[in-house]
Amino acid sequence: MFYPTILINETNERHIVKDKNYCICGAKYNGFFMFTRIDLRKIRFKQDQEITCPTCKSHVKQKC
Ligand SMILES: [Zn+2]
Secondary structure (H helix, E strand, O other), rough: OOEEEEOOOOEEEEEEEOOOEEOOOOOOOOOOOOOOOHHHHOOEEEEHOOOOOOOHHHHHHHHH
């Protein structure tokens, strides 16, 4: 299964996007800028094994 993910540069971790501001783990990836088309391009659809944030990853496993 593929999930919408975003790579947060500060931690170099790939998170699952929950909404336009937050990841599933609660990390805010869009706190300082307006949500633009450029930001949308950063979101990539990846398989669960490519998610590197442990909190986001465990959330995926719970659903399965
Ligand atoms: Zn996360």
